[in-house]
Amino acid sequence: MITHKRHGPEILPLELIDVDYKAGGQRLIKDMTCSFNTSRRSVIIGPNGAGKSLFLRLCHGLLKPSSGSINWLGEGAQQGRDYITHRQAMVFQRPVMLRRSVVANIDYALSLKGISKQTRKDITESVLQRTGLRRKADHPARVLSGGEQQRLALARAWAMTPEVLFLDEPTANLDPAATHAVEEIITAIHGTGTCIIMTSHDLGQAKRMADDILFLHRGRLLEHAPVAEFFKNPQNDLAQAFVQGELLWWNRGQGSRNRPHKPKQNQHNNKQE
Amino acid sequence: MNDFSTAFGTAFSLMINLDSALVEIVGLSLHVSLTAVLFAALIGLPVGAAMALFRFPGRSIISVILSALMGLPPVVVGLFVYLLLSRAGPFGVLGLLFSPTAMIIAQTLLVTPIIAALTRQVIEDLWNEYEDQLRSLGAGPARALPTLLWDGRFSLITTILAGFGRASGEVGAVMIVGGNIDHVTRVMTTSIALEVSKGDLALALGLGIILIFLSIGVSGTAFLVRRMAEQRHG
Numbered sequence: 001m002i003t004h005k006r007h008g009p010e011i012l013p014l015e016l017i018d019v020d021y022k023a024g025g026q027r028l029i030k031d032m033t034c035s036f037n038t039s040r041r042s043v044i045i046g047p048n049g050a051g052k053s054l055f056l057r058l059c060h061g062l063l064k065p066s067s068g069s070i071n072w073l074g075e076g077a078q079q080g081r082d083y084i085t086h087r088q089a090m091v092f093q094r095p096v097m098l099r100r101s102v103v104a105n106i107d108y109a110l111s112l113k114g115i116s117k118q119t120r121k122d123i124t125e126s127v128l129q130r131t132g133l134r135r136k137a138d139h140p141a142r143v144l145s146g147g148e149q150q151r152l153a154l155a156r157a158w159a160m161t162p163e164v165l166f167l168d169e170p171t172a173n174l175d176p177a178a179t180h181a182v183e184e185i186i187t188a189i190h191g192t193g194t195c196i197i198m199t200s201h202d203l204g205q206a207k208r209m210a211d212d213i214l215f216l217h218r219g220r221l222l223e224h225a226p227v228a229e230f231f232k233n234p235q236n237d238l239a240q241a242f243v244q245g246e247l248l249w250w251n252r253g254q255g256s257r258n259r260p261h262k263p264k265q266n267q268h269n270n271k272q273e
Numbered sequence: 274m275n276d277f278s279t280a281f282g283t284a285f286s287l288m289i290n291l292d293s294a295l296v297e298i299v300g301l302s303l304h305v306s307l308t309a310v311l312f313a314a315l316i317g318l319p320v321g322a323a324m325a326l327f328r329f330p331g332r333s334i335i336s337v338i339l340s341a342l343m344g345l346p347p348v349v350v351g352l353f354v355y356l357l358l359s360r361a362g363p364f365g366v367l368g369l370l371f372s373p374t375a376m377i378i379a380q381t382l383l384v385t386p387i388i389a390a391l392t393r394q395v396i397e398d399l400w401n402e403y404e405d406q407l408r409s410l411g412a413g414p415a416r417a418l419p420t421l422l423w424d425g426r427f428s429l430i431t432t433i434l435a436g437f438g439r440a441s442g443e444v445g446a447v448m449i450v451g452g453n454i455d456h457v458t459r460v461m462t463t464s465i466a467l468e469v470s471k472g473d474l475a476l477a478l479g480l481g482i483i484l485i486f487l488s489i490g491v492s493g494t495a496f497l498v499r500r501m502a503e504q505r506h507g
């Protein structure tokens with residue numbers, strides 16, 4: 001069990017108002033307005049390049065919005081930037097491992113929080129146990145397999161006992177067993193009262209893991225709804241198409257060889273197949 | 274041809290018998306170059322890392338100066354240090370000219386820009402890879418600096434070895450500021466130059482062979498360090 005508990009006031013809820021993010025002369029995130037509440041699980045879905053990763057990085061504070069505002073409304077937010085940073089953790093699309101052992105990767109993250117040596121050891125031990133990495137404790141982190149690195153990234157995030165955990169496609173490139181393991185870990189972290197905000201390309205996973213779904217398309221939040229409602233009856237027609245497995249190629253100005261369903265491009269595609 | 278084989282013979286016997294003149298020269302060479310590299314690393318590592326991580330006023334000027342210094346021929350650096358240390362120069366009162374200290378200063382100036390520039394590259398690459406993760410964990414550039422120096426340790430060792438290579442092999446700077454005085458400032462490269470011009474090949478060859486071994490040792494170590502890093506960290 002995690003021996004270390006979260007103390008102090010919460011920073012949630014998180015609120016975004018009219019957030020725009022521009023880079024390279026393009027508006028990549030547009031008019032984003034939404035909010036997140038304590039201990040819910042939100043899954044962000046949408047096609048490649050929709051802005052899901054940017055959205056997570058904005059929420060986590062790694063990017064500053066070009067306009068609009070991102071606010072933590074909880075009492076804890078009064079305690080300053082460092083406090084807010086240490087109440088969150090993020091697992092990136094590609095795990096970033098320091099050139100050190102598995103144990104040292106977690107220990108380093110804990111030391112940045114100013115946690116004492118003995119406590120760091122206990123926490124590290126406990127999260128490695130929970131993520132099934134104890135045997136690998138002294139291995140260099142970067143020689144672990146992709147799935148193991150992802151579990152280590154989760155273990156490190158878990159060790160932070162975050163109030164809010166951001167996960168960017170935590171199971172991309174993992175086999176079914178590893179995916180299952182990662183989903184269990186995320187569920188366990190959520191079980192300790194952590195708010196989960198993650199992206200996924202796997203609609204099955206979205207159904208399993210989400211309380212709420214956010215559907216992003218070309219930098220816009222087109223739909224934000226409880227999971228059952230969203231999958232039963234998506235309000236937005238692009239979301240509808242996406243859920244029904246009609247990839248959004250017909251709206252993205254590119255043909256797709258795999259989905260010759262749409263009548264207009266059908267003839268064109270048939271020639272290639 | 275005969276001359277050559279006698280010279281080789283004498284060179285080997287000098288090395289095998291640890292000839293006192295030879296040992297003294299090699300010892301001074303190593304002392305000067307290793308000390309210079311130590312100082313160059315103490316200056317170059319933090320400066321290079323800071324240039325990679327921070328935007329500060331004067332950053333581009335330092336950058337230009339460093340890359341200019343990196344390309345300078347050793348004789349010019351030697352001349353510059355000579356002018357600073359000569360009796361009429363600003364540091365003339367210290368009486369350092371023609372001493373091992375002057376040679377260490379000159380070689381430090383030669384090697385620091387190399388170490389700083391290579392360090393900057395190593396740290397910049399690492400920071401690109403780590404920035405999001407470290408910021409997410411609450412570490413800004415200042416806190417990241419020691420972290421990155423540690424995580425870049427294998428590449429940085431190679432960098433320092435490159436600096437040592439440049440220091441131990443150069444002749445121009447130590448010749449000018451040291452003066453190649455017997456028993457005082459005579460090092461391997463300067464005595465090779467002198468002995469060859471005197472026509473005494475034996476000592477020159479002995480020293481030359483040692484320099485070659487030193488160079489092989491340096492690149493061999495660099496190779497091993499790289500391989501170790503690959504094995505340990507993928």
Ligand SMILES: Nc1ncnc2c1ncn2[C@@H]1O[C@H](COP(=O)(O)OP(=O)(O)OP(=O)(O)O)[C@@H](O)[C@H]1O
Nearest residue numbers: 023024028046047048049050051052053054055093
């Ligand atoms: N710094 C940048 N400069 C210019 N364009 C950028 C920058 N960062 C991201 N983009 C663009 O913004 C868009 C959204 O990127 P983002 O990484 O958020 O997509 P995503 O929804 O996470 O996609 P994927 O599902 O492939 O991970 C992409 O088209 C990307 O090319």
Ligand SMILES: [Mg+2]
Nearest residue numbers: 052053093168
């Ligand atoms: Mg992404």
